[in-house]
Amino acid sequence: MKIIVVFDIPVGYDRLRDRLRNKLKDYGGVFREYSVYEVELDEKNAERMIKDIRRIVAEGAGRVDIIFPCRRCYENIIIIDTIEF
């Protein structure tokens, strides 16, 4: 299933933010925007990821939104991208 993780870690907790980013990448997270990652996982690994995120955030301060869009909602996402890297 596709999972979208949005986080906001305040200034002063930079190392915590890096750890969270690294953890999301370990789960195959793809960078979408700053503080927005998209992950595709099965249920078991999704639960593991949520546990890990809880553990990391509990060590400092911040807010993480974990969104589980259904397939229909996911397909209906409109992307407008005019940035060329």
Add this chain to the structure above:
Amino acid sequence: MRRSYWIAYNGFNLGRRSRRFVVEAGDRRREIASLTAYLLVLDGCRRISTSALSLASEDNVTIALVFKDRIAWFTGMLQRKHVELILTQYSTSRAEEIASCIREAFNHNLCAFFSRLNLPFRAEGELEEVRVNALKLLSRYLGVKLSLIESVIQYLSYFIEAECLDAVVRAGLTPHIGFVNRRSLTRDFLLVFEPSTVWRCLVEVGSDILSSIDLGSYEGRRLLLKYLRNIVERNVEDTDGRRMPLFKHIKAAAKGLASYLMNPAGGFIPFKEAVY
């Protein structure tokens, strides 16, 4: 969902960072989370770090290395399955029956392949003879030299062989005991899937690109692999009506053989592509 990664690049290194594989070549860098991979097929790899091998072992990722004339592989899974299955694979009394099923599936898939091209082909004679005749027919159809076709098939086959190898090991079988090719079960599976994957790839690539392709360059290899990847991920229906991507058919065939060896009542039917 886990997937396989095929990497063809000149002189890259494979390392590890946290729970990710890091592929580095010059200033280019790519990370692959080990949770998202079940197989890495590496062509042109210069160095693999021990920590990358350790990660592969921890997360059950098979690593296959493509060389000029063979593939070498690394897997940490063999010892994790029970030995009963391997003993049955070694001493089965149904070896000849399984071999004939595989030969039949190869002939069927070959005929299905040529019937899609509207070319009449009859699979008669010994296996090698059938294969050579089919290759000659394909060479005439594409208008490309037989030697070129053979070398492209050999190169692309390594990637399908690696997929077969992973499927065989995951099913708990050993790749060293075959039925048609006595020393390699992966070659047996490759035989079944070759017409639907590698041969079809040649047709889709087309004679124009084939005649101008340089197999010595990694650009040329990557172009061929793109076509092959597209075919392997495409949904294909077998004669039982199961419609799924070809790489899943490979896994299903290995599981089917494993369950047949443990319980022969079920019967073994290797992948046979549906003909319309």
